[in-house]
Amino acid sequence: MKKLLALLLVAVLVFGLVACGNGTPAATPTPAPATPAPGGEPTPEPPAPAVNWPTRPVTIVVPLAPGGDTDLTARIYARFLTELLGQPFTVINVEGAGGTVGATQVSHGNPDGYTVLWYHTGNLFSNQLTGATDLNHYDFVMSTIGMYCDANILVAYPGLFADAEDFLERARANPGQYNAAVAITGVSGMAMRLLERYGHFETNLVDVGGGGAIAASVMGGHTELGIGNVVQFASHIEAGTLQPLMIASTQRSIVFPDIPTVAELGLGGAEFGRSYFFAFPQNTDPAIAQALSDAVAEIQNNPEYVEIMQETSGMPTFFLPMAEVMDHISERWADIEFMKAYMQ
Amino acid sequence: MIENLAIGLNAILNPTSMFVIVLGVVIGIVLGTIPGISVTMTIALFLPVSFTMDPLNGIMLLVGMYIGATSGGLIPSILLNMPGTPANVGTCFDGYPMTKNGQAMKALGIGLVVSFVGTLASVIMMILLSVPLARFALGFGPFEYFAIAMFSLSLLCSLAGKSILIGIATGLFGMIISSVGMAPIDAVTRFNFGTWQLSGGLDVLPVLVGMFALAEIMVNAEKSRKLSKEPAAVIDTKSVKGFGFTGQEFKQQIPNLTRSTGLGLGLGLLPGISATTINLLAYSLAKSSSKYPEKFGTGIMDGVVATESSNSAAIGGAMVPLMTLGIPGDMATAILLGGFMIHGLQPGPLLFVQETALVYGIFVSMAIASFVMLIAQFYGIRLFIKVLKVPRYILLPIIFTMCVVGAFGVNHRIFDTFVVIFFGIIGYFFVKAKLPVGPFIMGFILGPMVETFFRRALMLSQGDYAPFLTRPVSGLFLAGTVIYLVVLTISRYRARAKAKAAASA
Numbered sequence: 001m002k003k004l005l006a007l008l009l010v011a012v013l014v015f016g017l018v019a020c021g022n023g024t025p026a027a028t029p030t031p032a033p034a035t036p037a038p039g040g041e042p043t044p045e046p047p048a049p050a051v052n053w054p055t056r057p058v059t060i061v062v063p064l065a066p067g068g069d070t071d072l073t074a075r076i077y078a079r080f081l082t083e084l085l086g087q088p089f090t091v092i093n094v095e096g097a098g099g100t101v102g103a104t105q106v107s108h109g110n111p112d113g114y115t116v117l118w119y120h121t122g123n124l125f126s127n128q129l130t131g132a133t134d135l136n137h138y139d140f141v142m143s144t145i146g147m148y149c150d151a152n153i154l155v156a157y158p159g160l161f162a163d164a165e166d167f168l169e170r171a172r173a174n175p176g177q178y179n180a181a182v183a184i185t186g187v188s189g190m191a192m193r194l195l196e197r198y199g200h201f202e203t204n205l206v207d208v209g210g211g212g213a214i215a216a217s218v219m220g221g222h223t224e225l226g227i228g229n230v231v232q233f234a235s236h237i238e239a240g241t242l243q244p245l246m247i248a249s250t251q252r253s254i255v256f257p258d259i260p261t262v263a264e265l266g267l268g269g270a271e272f273g274r275s276y277f278f279a280f281p282q283n284t285d286p287a288i289a290q291a292l293s294d295a296v297a298e299i300q301n302n303p304e305y306v307e308i309m310q311e312t313s314g315m316p317t318f319f320l321p322m323a324e325v326m327d328h329i330s331e332r333w334a335d336i337e338f339m340k341a342y343m344q
Numbered sequence: 345m346i347e348n349l350a351i352g353l354n355a356i357l358n359p360t361s362m363f364v365i366v367l368g369v370v371i372g373i374v375l376g377t378i379p380g381i382s383v384t385m386t387i388a389l390f391l392p393v394s395f396t397m398d399p400l401n402g403i404m405l406l407v408g409m410y411i412g413a414t415s416g417g418l419i420p421s422i423l424l425n426m427p428g429t430p431a432n433v434g435t436c437f438d439g440y441p442m443t444k445n446g447q448a449m450k451a452l453g454i455g456l457v458v459s460f461v462g463t464l465a466s467v468i469m470m471i472l473l474s475v476p477l478a479r480f481a482l483g484f485g486p487f488e489y490f491a492i493a494m495f496s497l498s499l500l501c502s503l504a505g506k507s508i509l510i511g512i513a514t515g516l517f518g519m520i521i522s523s524v525g526m527a528p529i530d531a532v533t534r535f536n537f538g539t540w541q542l543s544g545g546l547d548v549l550p551v552l553v554g555m556f557a558l559a560e561i562m563v564n565a566e567k568s569r570k571l572s573k574e575p576a577a578v579i580d581t582k583s584v585k586g587f588g589f590t591g592q593e594f595k596q597q598i599p600n601l602t603r604s605t606g607l608g609l610g611l612g613l614l615p616g617i618s619a620t621t622i623n624l625l626a627y628s629l630a631k632s633s634s635k636y637p638e639k640f641g642t643g644i645m646d647g648v649v650a651t652e653s654s655n656s657a658a659i660g661g662a663m664v665p666l667m668t669l670g671i672p673g674d675m676a677t678a679i680l681l682g683g684f685m686i687h688g689l690q691p692g693p694l695l696f697v698q699e700t701a702l703v704y705g706i707f708v709s710m711a712i713a714s715f716v717m718l719i720a721q722f723y724g725i726r727l728f729i730k731v732l733k734v735p736r737y738i739l740l741p742i743i744f745t746m747c748v749v750g751a752f753g754v755n756h757r758i759f760d761t762f763v764v765i766f767f768g769i770i771g772y773f774f775v776k777a778k779l780p781v782g783p784f785i786m787g788f789i790l791g792p793m794v795e796t797f798f799r800r801a802l803m804l805s806q807g808d809y810a811p812f813l814t815r816p817v818s819g820l821f822l823a824g825t826v827i828y829l830v831v832l833t834i835s836r837y838r839a840r841a842k843a844k845a846a847a848s849a
Contacts, residue, residue, distance in 0.1 A: 061756075065675070066388045067682025075392065075686065092756045093388070096544020097526045097533075104540045105757070132531045132543070179804060185531040206803045207529045208486075209616070209796075211678060212671030216615060219669070220482035222804065231685070235670055235692030311688040 051113075051287040054087040059115050060278075063102025064123070066093045068211075069231060072312050073147055073276060074118040080299045081292075091118075098185065099123040100133045107139045109281040113288035116143070121329055122187035122274030125336055129343040130185045136333075140279035141286060142325045144293035147309070148318035150273025151230035152191045152248040153259060155237070157218055164245045164265050171201035178203045181217035181226040183210040185343065188227045191248055191272045193342055195227070195262065198270035218242060230255055230314040248272050255314050275318075275332065277325060286322075293322035349471070352704025356712075361401055365709050368405040369716045372412020373724065376419075379426040379557040379743060380750020382549050383413040383619070384675040389753075391679055399687040400702050404709045406683050410659060410676055411713045414619060415459040415721065418652050419728050422451045426557035426743065430548050431619035431655040433785060434627035436556060437503075438640060438647025445643045448732065452725040453587030454645050455652040456718065457594075458601055462653035463714040466609045466660025470667075471707045477661075478668040481613040486804055487811050489616065490797035491821035496621065497790045498825045499628035501832055502637070503782030508836065511783045514774075518787025521546060528796035529803075541759045548620060550751040550760045551788060554767025555774070555781055557747050561740045562772045568737065587722070589645070597649045600630050608654035612661020618674035619655040619662075621789050624782070626654035632828070663710070667691050667703065 060078055064070045071093060078089040094102030099119060106117040117140065127133045154164075161167040171178055182188040184207035196202055203225060208217040215233055218226040219241050226242075230253055236242040237256060244259045250271050252261055262270045278296065280289050299305050300319045309317050320328055356362070368390075375386040386409050394402030417428025422439030435455065442451035469477070497515070504511020524535040525545025536542035604626040611617045611625070630650035631640040640647055662673035670692040672678035684691050689699065696703050731739065751764040774781055805811050813819045 065678060066391060067672075067679040067685075069685075072682055072686055075395065079395075091392070094756050096755065097540075098531065101540065101544035101755075101757075127531070130531045132526060132533060133540070176806075184529055184803075204803070204806060207800050212665075212669065212681075213615065216482055216665070216669065216671050217485070220485065222485040231690070232670070235690045235694050239693040241693070308688075312685060 051285060051291055053113055053288045053291050054085055056114065057088040057090060058113075060089055060091045061102050061106050061115060061117050062091055062093050063095065063099040063106075063117065063119055064093070065095055069149075069229070069313060070118065070120060070276065073309065076305070076308055076312065077118065077146060077278075077296070077299070080302060080305050081295060084295055084299060097132065098127055100127050100135060104133070104135055106279065106281055107135060111141075111281040111284040113280065113284055115281060116292065117279045118146075118276065119279065120147075120149075120274040120276040121332055122190075125333060126186055126190055126343070129190070129336070129339050131340075131343075132185070137277075137279070137326065137329045139282060141282065141284040141289045142322070142329070143278040143280060143289035144296045144322055145275045145277045145318065145320040145325055145328060146296050147276035147313060147315070148273055149229060149276070149313060149315050150249040150271055151253055151255075151315055152188070152227055152272055153230055153233055153237075153253075153256075154192075154195060154225065154227050154245045154248070155215075155218055155233055155242040156225050156245055157221055158240060158243040160224055161243070161245065164260055167245050168199055168201060168265065171199075171203060175202035176204050178225055179206050179223035180204065181206055181208040181214045181223040183207060183214070186210055187272075187274060188214060190336070190339060190343070192227045193339060194270045194272050195246075195248060195267065198262070198267040199265075215242060231312075234314065253314070254310070254316060272336075273332075275320075275328065277329070290322050297321060345472075348700055348704045349708060351701050352706075352708040355400060355701040355705040356404065356709050361404065361705075361709070362712075364397070364401045364405050365408050365713050366716050366720075368408020369412035369713050370720055372409035372414075373416035373717065373720060374412075375409070376413030376416025376428050377728065378746050378750060379420050379424075379428055380549070380553050380747040381413075381753070382429045383410060383417070383431060384679065385549075385750070385753060386410075386413040387676055387679045391683060394683050395686050399684075399689060400705050402687065403680065403683050403702075403706055404713075406680055407663075407706060407710055408713045408716070410680070411463055411656075411710065411717055412720075414655055414659060415456065415463070415652070415717050418455040418459065418648070419452065419721075419725070422455060422648070423448060423729065423731055424557075424743070425560045427552060430552050431623055431658075432651065433552060433556070433620065434623040434651035434782075435648055437627060437651075437782065438642075438644055441641065441643030442645075442648070443643075443732070447588075447643065448729055449725070450588040450645070451643075451648055452729065454589050454594075454597070455648045456721045456725065457587050458597075458604075458649045458653040459656045459721075460714055460718040461601060462605045462608055462656030463659055463717065464711060465605050466612070466657040467707070467710045467714060468660075469609055470660040470664050471711075474664050474668050477613055477664045481615070481665055482669070484614055484817070485815075486797045486801035487815045487818040488821070489614070490794065490801050491812065491818040491825075492611075492614075492617070493790055493793040493797055495821045495825045495828070496625050496628075497786065497794060498828050499625060499632065500783040500786040500790075501829070502628045502632045503624075503780055503786065505641075505778075505780040508832075511780055514779050514781075515783035515787035518784040518789075519791030521551070522788045522791035523795075528792060529799050541757075544755075546763055547754055547760060548789065549754050550763040551767050552785065553747045553751055554764040554769075555771035555785070557743060558764055558768025559771025559775055561744055562768060563775050564736055564740055593645065597645060600634075600646055600649050601653050603633075604630060604650040604654040605657040608657030609661045612658030612673065613664055614661075615665055615671055615673040616793070618676075619658040621793075622658045623651040623655040624786055624789070626650040628782075628786075660710070667695070667706070668693065 062071045062074045074091045078091050081089040109115045180203040182192050214226040214228045217223045237244050247259045248262050375381045387406050417432035418435050420426045420428045421432040421435035425436050425440035427433045439451045500515045533543050607626050611622050627650050631637045662677045665671040666677045672681045748761045751760045
């Protein structure tokens with residue numbers, strides 16, 4: 001009897017520790033120690049540090065579901081940052097409203113430098129374009145861009161079209177006849193609308209949700225077309241169950257070099273990419289954001305990182321230091337802001 | 345096929361892999377028994393651990409947890425009226441009354457055995473027929489999903505209790521609650537009362553934990569003043585042999601078991617329909633097609649058989665689109681997909697060719713895991729049942745802590761712990777006012793499905809309603825909905841007329 005009680009209590013305590021170990025830094029603000037904790041383990045010197053950071057574990061908030069590309073790349077960075085900076089970087093997921101809940105939580109969070117957001121401009125922009133939120137990159141202390149992905153591929157049910165030219169011709173001749181599977185307020189919805197605009201054709205956009213739903217919709221014959229990133233289509237393209245038409249990227253894919261880019265087909269301007277960034281809460285010491293940016297820069301030189309990142313994202317690695325982040329995102333936003341009229 | 349299975353078996357016949365399977369299942373069972381920790385959360389917690397292992401062992405660990413947690417959730421549902429995971433909600437409806445009737449061992453025993461049967465049957469179907477099953481699942485578009493959701497929604501009437509009207513009203517209340525947050529399709533924010541915290545909507549887990557676990561704690565707390573010296577429940581574990589039920593009793597459940605397992609497998613195949621929905625559907629369907637629907641809710645095995653076999657069978661179902669197409673069917677399989685991708689593996693048709701040992705290793709490990717689950721819980725229930733002997737004033741505060749911490753863990757938000765408390769209060773009022781919780785939960789879970797697929801279907805047909813009726817599967821389910829409602833109305837009317845006649849006679 002007593003044993004059982006003790007067991008139960010231990011279970012509660014252990015579980016409490018697990019949960020708190022993941023979440024407390026984000027939830028209960030504690031002031032950052034001005035000096036490293038006495039008696040703490042000596043941490044290896046970070047490269048050219050302007051501040052002594054980090055001196056305790058850092059929480060990376062991913063505002064999207066576990067298992068997706070944002071989550072997986074966050075975990076890759078967490079691993080290499082932990083190795084480099086000598087403090088554990090833990091990933092937690094705070095989902096909701098297409099990323100807005102987690103992003104807002106970090107933006108309003110404790111600016112002690114121990115909570116950082118890993119997110120991308122795809123959802124940051126689309127949530128502004130639909131009018132769901134006003135949250136933008138000025139609401140954070142932006143640190144660095146650690147990944148870029150513009151491998152959006154337009155796919156069709158195999159056998160419907162001879163090639164991309166054939167598709168464009170027929171889509172222009174029959175406006176609204178072909179159905180395209182997208183997540184209507186998401187990245188794929190924006191990418192498809194850009195293709196339509198620069199390709200001078202019109203399809204019937206059908207929301208099917210995210211994840212694998214777009215591939216399923218096309219393979220199941222419910223929609224003729226679908227658009228999504230290279231990773232989610234790769235095995236179906238290889239197996240021949242999806243036919244790739246074009247890639248909305250500035251360069252051909254490293255995985256499928258045979259797919260023509262939009263510019264090659266005369267649709268220049270329809271390229272659409274998303275930049276994945278680290279961002280700190282408002283009022284965080286910029287020196288901390290710079291320290292993270294420097295660390296991420298150093299990780300780019302690690303061949304092991306390059307291999308894992310390319311395998312997971314299907315894209316070459318990409319990095320922008322803190323000094324260039326705000327301009328980069330503002331420029332992208334300027335390119336896409338006109339879509340507001342189509343998204344609301 | 346046989347050759348591939350042999351390759352798979354060969355890949356996992358080593359002490360490390362066997363240890364990993366047992367570890368996964370046991371951790372899954374333990375976390376599954378904690379109300380507030382869902383199957384999804386269990387897998388998410390151990391996702392980073394799997395990254396450090398080799399691909400096959402890492403994925404086997406997660407799959408073992410998937411199987412363990414789905415089944416382990418039946419224990420608190422039966423013993424405490426608190427669903428261990430959202431996939432075990434329906435198990436409370438008859439499992440807890442069985443405990444109250446002194447049949448806790450029997451309820452646990454049958455729940456455990458049908459869990460095992462459901463898992464194993466679905467795994468075998470998955471191994472034999474994964475490719476045709478996946479093709480079958482792909483044939484379902486928004487029209488079919490909408491029709492299935494409508495049919496499911498009509499079944500909430502079977503959970504309504506005495507008054508259908510009150511049942512429908514609580515169902516509608518659930519649907520209203522589910523509409524908080526961003527609308528599907530166009531992301532318009534609804535009922536967020538100006539706070540961004542509500543923009544993400546209300547997660548299923550905190551709502552369920554509040555409505556069931558916290559409400560139950562409050563009801564008990566209220567009693568505690570009057571019954572401070574309440575004798576601990578008498579449970580006879582010594583005289584109970586085996587699993588606590590007779591062969592005859594099991595035989596009677598075979599039609600129900602077959603139907604519920606089939607339902608779990610069939611609906612589990614469809615991406616977007618999770619075990620949370622499926623176990624409730626199986627329960628309503630078992631009740632509607634039973635010869636003694638009035639006994640449901642009083643503590644009969646049928647209810648437990650329906651929910652526990654269907655939610656376990658949904659595992660094999662959900663694994664099919666994941667393995668053959670790389671399409672996750674629910675949150676749990678979405679996290680498994682992440683487990684594959686971090687190792688540079690993309691589930692899909694090519695994986696079967698390129699990584700035969702891995703794919704069939706996973707398949708075989710799932711079959712083994714279902715046996716491990718059976719054995720571990722067979723010995724486990726004798727331990728778990730002792731929970732009932734723990735004084736409530738010690739047990740309930742512990743559960744309360746777990747619920748709140750678990751709700752926080754879903755999304756790492758303090759906000760969700762307030763959601764638990766808010767719905768705990770609502771759940772308490774439901775108990776006090778004798779309102780049925782079942783329809784509320786069904787409305788809450790199915791409301792977004794109905795809305796989403798209705799709008800998606802109309803986007804696809806460009807506003808044309810005809811395909812709802814002309815597409816065969818969709819037409820069939822919608823016709824079934826109408827027939828069910830008509831039959832239900834007539835039978836209720838007749839029953840009332842009979843009661844009136846009896847009263848006046």
